[in-house]
Amino acid sequence: MKRIFCIISCCVFSLVVAAQEHEMSTNYIRPTDPLVLEKLDHWQDLKFGLFMHWGTYSQWGVVESWSICPEDEGWTQRRGPYAANYNDYKKAYENLQTTFNPTRFDPAKWAAAAKDAGMKYVVLTTKHHDGFCMFDTKETDYKVTSGKTPFSTSPRSNIAKEVFDAFRKDGFMIGAYFSKPDWHEPNYWWPYFPPKDRNVNYDPKKYPEKWAAFKKFTYNQIQELMTGYGSVDILWLDGGWVRPFSTIDPKIDWQRTIPYDQDIDMAGIAKMGRTYQPGLVVVDRSVGGEFENYVTPEQTIPAKPLAFPWESCITMGGSWSYVPGDTYKPTNELVHMLVRIISRGGNFLLNIGPSPEGDFSDTAYSRLKEIGQWMKVHGEAVYGTIPFAPYEQGNVVYVQSKDKKILYAYVLSNKEGHLELPAQIVVPGITANKKTKVICLDAPALKLKLVNKDGAAILHLPETLANRAASFRYATTFKIIL
Missing domain, CATH: 2.60.40.1180 (Golgi alpha-mannosidase II)
Incomplete structure (x- = not known):
């Protein structure tokens, strides 16, 4: 049944780039913390990084998280044998935890390939919107280290820690992607109400105790990442609809659909993060203001230099997450993207989705090797x-x-x-x-x-x-x- 689901899904999702576009915020505020400025300046010199979207969803070869979101968008369409009923689909999706077992997981192999390609920093999805944690959180059992997850018996089961340690050993700056919304957490999608869309499914002002519990849950998970995973340079926060209501830009379609104030106290989170990780670069993407230290245009390259630090996050294949038989961009195109991005003063964060077995495709490794061969000659014209x-x-x-x-x-x-x-x-x-x-x-x-x-x-x-x-x-x- 899973194989049939994967084949059906692949036929659909390989035709769609799951790029839920985020318009760039315009109200950039330059940090004042000298340690943040120093780290940000160093990051801008690195130019080229590796992004990895990985989770239980890789087993079905579907778009990360979005198929459990009850919105009628191209990237949220359900496919396969469970698609007819939302509750059945979500239950089957969350049950992927019980079969996630990436036995080929070898982060040192990834780090070596990325280093050879000339990459200098890494950003890993520690938790996407579906709430499944790729780290050993104490806040939920919906995690890779849970006894419900077969991979929990591996000495490498704490995937985020293993990835960060391996890449840090090879001299990479370390970035932790973290989703502010959590569609598994009952204090975000409260089971009393059905979820309506990507947003919290209750009015936080009407149920302040539930929202306070969610804020504490979020704070505690980020604190875990800031204290138990070595030196972390970048806190890369996604899910820009979780934001103060006052920051919504009514000119942007998806922001107009945000019904509630979803303030999770970014000031407190940033202060805590920098207490444990001095100079931490915080990227509260699409929100703007003092907690979006650099801006992240998605699947696009600005036509001209921007007046603030930025990085284009772009997929190597057709999807952010793993899709069997995905079509990868040719090396020629990837090198040209890198050159054009740095000519506008940006960084290139190139995404590869690991397979359910815990490895990249042979094509992805080939692309990295070919980029690396070019970078060995031309790298001095890239960095700094x-x-x-x-x-x-x-x-x-x-x-x-x-x-x-x-x-x-x-x-x-x-x-x-x-x-x-x-x-x-x-x-x-x-x-x-x-x-x-x-x-x-x-x-x-x-x-x-x-x-x-x-x-x-x-x-x-x-x-x-x-x-x-x-x-x-x-x-x-x-x-x-x-």
Whole structure:
């Protein structure tokens, strides 16, 4: 029955990118804590991170959490043998806890692959909206370490701790994704009422004791993550409808549907988190204000640099969570995404959904390896860079070093991955002099020169380099030392 469910689900969900888009908040408030600013600045230099959506839902190969949400949206559609009745479906979904047993789970293998790809930080879903905890919480038995979960007998059953420890050992910054809403917790979706949508299913003002209990539950779980899992750098909070009513933007469709004030006391949570984790970067995504220390455009790349720190979170495949036979973006496209994101001053958080057995697909590993091969040559033009206007012209993309002494001009290949170099590259806004040096990172021994003309510098590319360009992959980079 599970195999039939998975096949049916895969046919549907592989056609849908489960990207519940979050419009970017605009009321950014720069942190004042010097430790937060220091960590945020360091994070901005890293540029490239790994995101992982993983939970019991991977066994069905369906969108994470959303199929138990009673909303009529593309990503919430129920499929399979339990779909006809909501209560039967939710019961079967939550019963996935009793079969979750990722025996191939090896976080050191993930960390090694991510490090080889040039990634520098990781964000793991410690709990998604469905409430299943990938860490050893004391607040609920709906967790990977419960005796109800087969994987609880493994010495690696505390998945969040194992992942954080393995990636930290390889020098990664550590990010804990945590869903503010919890659709399993009876003080959020109170069983007395049926859930109506993604929001709390009762009026917190009418039942303040229940909302207080939920706030305490949330606070306690985040405190567990801040105290028992080593150094944590980023608290990545999702579920932006859990917010003070005063922060709702009526111009945004999904925010207009929030019926109640759902203030969970972010000031108290942030203060507690930073007591245990000094300098903790808090990302209360889509809410804005002082607890959204960086902004997270989803499945998109801004056209121009933003006036605040940001990261594009984008799936490698067609879904955030594991889907059997998913279609993965080609390496060429992923490298171009990275280049375009950093040219606008952002970070790239690339998502891979682990399988129910606890591993990535062979294709995902292949993509990471190919990205890594490119990064080994071009990484110096990625890390610690800042935008350089005009950012992108045709197939040329620009960035510069933070001290503005080095300019990097990327030439991107076409969609098929074939790289053709132009006869010349116009570099606006700079003037070459006798000390100016130009190096092609793919051919560092070749001598190149800049010539000033009409307020710009012209980089003439010799035919010998154009002939070699066929062997360059995805993009090549010209380093201009000013």
